[in-house]
Each structure stands twice: as structure tokens, then as C-alpha cells.
Amino acid sequence: MNIENTQSQMRKGILEFCILSIIRRGEAYPSDIVEEMKSANLNILEGTLYPLLTRLKNADMLTYRWVESNSGPPRKYFSLTEKGLAFYRELETTWKELANAVDALANRSEKISENP
Amino acid sequence: MKKIININFHSRVIPIEETAYDILRKYVESLKKHFAGEEGADEIVNDIEDRFAELFSDRLKKGATCITDADVNEIINSMGRPEDFDQDENTGTNGHGSSRASSTYAEETSAEQPHRLYRSENDKMLGGVCGGVAAYLRIDSSIVRILFALLTLGFGTGILVYLVLWVVLPPKSMVTNIRKRLYRDTDRRVIGGVASGLAAYFNIEVWIPRIVFCLPLIFGILRSIFRHVWLDFDNSFSFITNGFSGGLTTIYIILWIVLPEARTASEKLEMRGEKVDLESIKNTIKSDLEGFKQKATVVGGEIKQRAEEFGNEMKNRSGGIRKDISSMSGPRNGIGHAIGVLFKAFFLFITAIITFALAMALIGLIFSGGIFLPLKGYFIQGFWQNIMAWAVLLFFLVLPVVGLLTWLIRRIIGARRGSNYLGYTFGSLWTIGLICLIFLAASISRKFTTRNGVSQEIPLSAPANGKLIVKMDDSKPFYMDSDWMGMNWRHRGPFFEITDDSLTLNTVRVNVVKSNDSAWHLQVQKLSRGNSSAAAGRVASQINFPVEQKDSLLLLARGFVITPDQQFHNQQVLVVIQIPVGKKIFLNGNLDDYRWFNINRKWRNNGIDIDWDDESDRGYDTWDSNTEYIMTEHGLERTTTGTNSNPSDREEDQKKNSATDSTKKNSDYRYHKPKTAAAVNAPDPVNNMNKKDPESTATLVLLTNLS
Numbered sequence: 001m002n003i004e005n006t007q008s009q010m011r012k013g014i015l016e017f018c019i020l021s022i023i024r025r026g027e028a029y030p031s032d033i034v035e036e037m038k039s040a041n042l043n044i045l046e047g048t049l050y051p052l053l054t055r056l057k058n059a060d061m062l063t064y065r066w067v068e069s070n071s072g073p074p075r076k077y078f079s080l081t082e083k084g085l086a087f088y089r090e091l092e093t094t095w096k097e098l099a100n101a102v103d104a105l106a107n108r109s110e111k112i113s114e115n116p
Numbered sequence: 117m118k119k120i121i122n123i124n125f126h127s128r129v130i131p132i133e134e135t136a137y138d139i140l141r142k143y144v145e146s147l148k149k150h151f152a153g154e155e156g157a158d159e160i161v162n163d164i165e166d167r168f169a170e171l172f173s174d175r176l177k178k179g180a181t182c183i184t185d186a187d188v189n190e191i192i193n194s195m196g197r198p199e200d201f202d203q204d205e206n207t208g209t210n211g212h213g214s215s216r217a218s219s220t221y222a223e224e225t226s227a228e229q230p231h232r233l234y235r236s237e238n239d240k241m242l243g244g245v246c247g248g249v250a251a252y253l254r255i256d257s258s259i260v261r262i263l264f265a266l267l268t269l270g271f272g273t274g275i276l277v278y279l280v281l282w283v284v285l286p287p288k289s290m291v292t293n294i295r296k297r298l299y300r301d302t303d304r305r306v307i308g309g310v311a312s313g314l315a316a317y318f319n320i321e322v323w324i325p326r327i328v329f330c331l332p333l334i335f336g337i338l339r340s341i342f343r344h345v346w347l348d349f350d351n352s353f354s355f356i357t358n359g360f361s362g363g364l365t366t367i368y369i370i371l372w373i374v375l376p377e378a379r380t381a382s383e384k385l386e387m388r389g390e391k392v393d394l395e396s397i398k399n400t401i402k403s404d405l406e407g408f409k410q411k412a413t414v415v416g417g418e419i420k421q422r423a424e425e426f427g428n429e430m431k432n433r434s435g436g437i438r439k440d441i442s443s444m445s446g447p448r449n450g451i452g453h454a455i456g457v458l459f460k461a462f463f464l465f466i467t468a469i470i471t472f473a474l475a476m477a478l479i480g481l482i483f484s485g486g487i488f489l490p491l492k493g494y495f496i497q498g499f500w501q502n503i504m505a506w507a508v509l510l511f512f513l514v515l516p517v518v519g520l521l522t523w524l525i526r527r528i529i530g531a532r533r534g535s536n537y538l539g540y541t542f543g544s545l546w547t548i549g550l551i552c553l554i555f556l557a558a559s560i561s562r563k564f565t566t567r568n569g570v571s572q573e574i575p576l577s578a579p580a581n582g583k584l585i586v587k588m589d590d591s592k593p594f595y596m597d598s599d600w601m602g603m604n605w606r607h608r609g610p611f612f613e614i615t616d617d618s619l620t621l622n623t624v625r626v627n628v629v630k631s632n633d634s635a636w637h638l639q640v641q642k643l644s645r646g647n648s649s650a651a652a653g654r655v656a657s658q659i660n661f662p663v664e665q666k667d668s669l670l671l672l673a674r675g676f677v678i679t680p681d682q683q684f685h686n687q688q689v690l691v692v693i694q695i696p697v698g699k700k701i702f703l704n705g706n707l708d709d710y711r712w713f714n715i716n717r718k719w720r721n722n723g724i725d726i727d728w729d730d731e732s733d734r735g736y737d738t739w740d741s742n743t744e745y746i747m748t749e750h751g752l753e754r755t756t757t758g759t760n761s762n763p764s765d766r767e768e769d770q771k772k773n774s775a776t777d778s779t780k781k782n783s784d785y786r787y788h789k790p791k792t793a794a795a796v797n798a799p800d801p802v803n804n805m806n807k808k809d810p811e812s813t814a815t816l817v818l819l820t821n822l823s
Contacts, residue, residue, distance in 0.1 A: 047164060047195035057156075073166050074167075
């Protein structure tokens, strides 16, 4: 049991939730998403992001449109579908419950075995 | 100083250093490999390439003259390499879009359960059972698949085990922790790198597989050394080694085609991989069994739960099956899923059987090649026919088997580097083989268009006691007697005794007819087919069939010899013995060893029709062997002192004869009618039997009464 493994286990559970929460705010371009996550201190490799987006898209959570850009090939801009929104809401509740529970457990300071 | 090349990358011309291009190409390749098993793999790679193109043009716009190694490496680092993805993601394949998603997360995060047997959702060909087992044992799933295939083909149990596991095991997407893959090691290659790849995989010295593949060569050398010492040994042994070496060579070639070459460093590492041996597998299982009891209850409970779920599902669905048909395409829903699974299993089963049969046929072909090769010269003549025969053998027969095996093994080991040209080559070569087959068949069948024969009168003096015994002369020894490939070949076909320059045929038939005077006559009619009447007659006249009389004993040769120059034209010998009325004849049992068959070329379907002793021909055999006959005015009749006194046999024979009377009447002469007066006046041997003697009719009546 090493620390990196546990950390990546923790991270990977929330990646999709994070991506969805960024796209929820409006159409997003993959490198925007990376920047956004970086600014929130959550590093993600771009190479990891593309497959995730494609899978979410294939699961009808996301949709995209091509936007011409002046600095290169046309870009894919992603946005949330109805289904994706519902999925996001579900994840959000789960996350909040989890966060609360984890916080509560982690911040509790009194000893358990005080009154055996 | 570096060379710069221009590449067309996503419809943009990019000037790039050659080394940088190499890095980029390898990276994209590794991406393709990594995502290969996934839905939408092309799209993912495309997106990433798009991003590269964008970043490249960004750099060029900022004033860079070309893309350098550093640029590419920097972008790759920000993208991440496939090795980095593994620890970062693997959430993705967990099947979104279902309500299971949340529970899967809980399951994954709650406890690490790396060691339980699942069906793999991502490493699968059929149901993912093999992939799951491989992941459990941490070995290459190809190995498990090959083992399952062997189990299925060898014992038939593999498919059952598979189906049971399919139903019982829960599906789960898992990281394919293949620690090793089979590659060709071209760094250490001698021919194709197959042996060195195998050595790297199984962690053995490279000379071991090499020796195995070289065995045919070694055997060949040994054989040529000992040829003079062990002549007998050599004869029987060569069939085995022929098949063996042919099989090994085929395996080598198939592996050569199927296995990918280990090119990149990561592939080379994958090829060597971690040490996989029995010990490590044992350890894995052992560490697993420690928590077995607890696990068993968990699994048991789960299976029960699943069964209940399944039952409920079925109950719910049994009402509205029809509505369900539309949703059958969904990945897993009750009946639809089950039907899909069954169809798939059935299809695979059939494919496996066909492949197996074809492989067996190939092996048989290789084995029998040793036997029938000497016969080739009698059917095929001239340069072009030889070329076509080889083309047919290689392209029409061997190639499809190799192709099918290749395809199957590719599927099994999941080779990703497809090559289209291979398929096209296979297809066109097979077509060439087919065309050759047609031409060859046409040119060979020309040899059998017409039939002609010559008749030879041989003086026959009357035997002293009025009884002639006809026997096949078996005083001379056989050179290659009955034990040919373990079967009594002499009794199985018309070809026996092949020497270097001759082939002995025994397509001989003996007919007994009534003489129209008081003398004994003997005619030997030699028949043959050819592309013209004259040619057929010429070949027929070359037949040498010695007949010898020793007073009451008439010895017929065992067969007659043809040479490769004469070719096989279905040469036949018809021996007609004419007996005066009141004389007796005894036909020895070894006359049954003669084989007679006809080759008719029917213009209507333009093919060759070979009859082996068919029913209409049997009409000529108006006698049973080992039985004494007497010639009467009405034809041959059994004498009561026949040595073959098994009554039931005789009754049955006679019943059969009378039953086929009508067909006999219609049956025509297949042989060229002799022109001699004696033969023309000779009574029809067929009609002789139509006039039944009272005895046999009585027996027949008795038999019908009984039944």
C-alpha cells in the first residue's frame, strides 16, 4: 500500500465530476479545461482529458460543435446535454455527502476509546 | 545540423526536424496502441493530434522556423505518455450512462480488491472470461486463450467451462496488467525473430526454440546419413518426420506473420516483461487462498444475489418479450443478452470446428504427400501440368488453411498491426490456384475422353479332369507389401507396388461365359482410355498381363505394370474364360483382390465420374469366389460340392442377385465389345444369371414366407 496509489485512487474518482462542473458553466475547449483545473490546483494531463471527454460524449453526457479558430485547425467546444446535467446533479449530491462525511471524520478530534 | 522535413499534419504543412518527427510518430503510435481496445479510439487520437497541430502552428506563428525535438518533447510532456495515463485514469472505462456508475465508484474506492476472478470488460473477445483469468493470474491473455482453445479442441470441455464462467463471473473493467506479450525479437533474429521472441517470452535460452524449429533439418541430415544403414526404418519413419517438419514449418511461418515485431523500447520491455513462471502464479494463487473462506462467502452471496436478480429480471420480462426485441441490442439485458451470447458462442464453436477440420486436412495432406507423391508422375505430364499441380496444391489447398489459422491466431492474441495487403495477396493467390485447378482438371480429363481396347486370344488346353481352377499368382513376393501406413493397402485400392519407375495396377476382372463349341477359350481384353481412340488403343496394347496354364490350374498375374511414360489412363484387363457345357470351374478367393473401377467422362457436366465397383458393374461378377461351378446350357450353376458351403451367405447373395435383376438387364457393356466371332456368339454373362435355377427360386420363396 503506497501513498501514490491511494492518492490516484482518490483523484480518479472525482475527475469526471470536476470536468462536468467546468463544462456546466459554458462551452469549453479542452485546453481551457486543463487551465481551469490547473488554476484550481488540480493538475491533469491533457492526454488523460481527451479520452475522458470522448467517453463522456459517447455516453451522451456531452455534445460538441466545431468552432473555427485563427491559430490552427478548428476546435471542438464541448457542452453538457440534458442527460449530462442530470448525471452531474447526481454526482454533486454524492460528492457533497462524501465531502461532509469525510470532513466530519477527518476533523473530529476527540478520542474514540475514551469511554470503553 | 539537422534535416528538416515538411509533413502534412491535419491538413497543415509543418516543417519539422526529422528526429522530432520520429519522436512524434512513435508517440502517436504508442497512443494508438494504448487506446486500441477502446470505443472511439480513433477519435481520441485524432483529438490529440489536432491539439498537436494547433500547438505547432502556434509556435510557428510566434516566429519559430521549424518544430524541434524540444518542442515535441515539451508538448508530449504536457499531454502525458500512455504509461502516465494508466495511474491517472482508468475510471473512464467503467461504463457511464448507467446507474451503476456511482456504485462502481463506491466499490472501487472503498476497498482494493485486485484479486478476485472477474470477467474482463475491456480485454475480451467473447465474454471476457479469458481476459479475466489472465488478469487474475497476471499473464498474457493470449496464453489463456490458446489454452482454452486447446481444451476445447482437444477435450471439448473448454467451451463448457467457458460458458459456466461466463454466466457465473461478474463483469468488471480492469487494468490490463499484462506483464508480458509475445513479440518477434528482431534484434536477435536469424530468420524472422520468432524463436528469439519465444525465448524472451518464456525466459529460456534462445537456442532451445531454435533447436526445436531446426529439428526437421536435423532429422533430414540424420536420415541421409543413416539411409543406407536403416533402410526399413527410414521408409516408415519418413512419413512421421514429413508431417512433423511440415507442421513445424507451418507454425513458424504463421507465427512470423501473426506476431508483431518488438520495435519500441516499451515493446521490448513488454516482451521480456516480469518473470512469469509457475512459481509466481502459484504465489499469486496462494496469497489469494488465504482469504478464501471469507471470500467464498462473499462470492457465494454475490452469486445468489445475481441469480435472484436474473430471476426477477426474467420474470419481469417474460410478459413482454416482444417489446424487448427492440432493446436486444443493449449490452446486457436479460433474454436479449442470453440469445446474443448463445449465437456468438455457436458461431465461434462452428468456426473452431471448421478451422480444426481444415487444420487436420492440412496435416493429412502433408502426411499423405509422402505417399501420393510417387503417384503424381502417372497423372501429371509435362512442365505446365506440373506447374499447375503445384500451384493448386500450394495456393488452393494449403493457403486457405494458413490464412484461416493466421486470422484466428491474430484474433486470439489481439494483434493490432493489421496489414491489408496480406489479405489481398492471399485472395489473389487463391484465385490463381483456383484457375490452375480448373485448367488442370480440364487437361487431365482429356486423357479419359474415349475408350478403346485390344483383344488377345490365348490358347487354353482342356484340363485333364474337366475342371479348371483359376487363381491369382501370388508366388512372387511383394516389394511393398500390405503394411503401408499401417493398413492393408493391397485390399484397399487399385494402386499397389510402386517402385521408382513402375506402378502396378490390379484393375482386372474375370468373366466366365459358355463356350459355343466344345473347346476351352481364353481371351485377355486390354482396355484403356485416352484423348483419342487411337491413343487409347496404343496405351492398351502396351499392357502386359501374363497368364499361365499348368494343366488344370490357370494362373493370372497379380496385376500389370504401367510406367510414367504411359501415364495412368485407367488401364483395365478383362479376362474372359469360355467353358464348354458340362465342364467345371473353380475361382480362388484371392481373385477378390482385383479392383475394377470405371472412369467415365460425361460431356454433360464435363467432369470425370469414377465408379468403384458400383452396383451395375457388379452384374459382371456372375460368380462367387471359392465356389465350384458347372457350365450348363443355361449358364453357370453351382455344383453341390461347393467349398463355400455357408448356406445363409449363399441365400443372401442369391436374394440380392434376383433383386437387382431388373437393373442388370438394363446395364450395358462398359468395355469395348470384342470383334472375334467367339466373343460375339458368346452368351451374355449378364443374362445368364437372369434365368434362375429352381433351387434358388425355391429358397427365395421360402425366405419371403418366413419374413
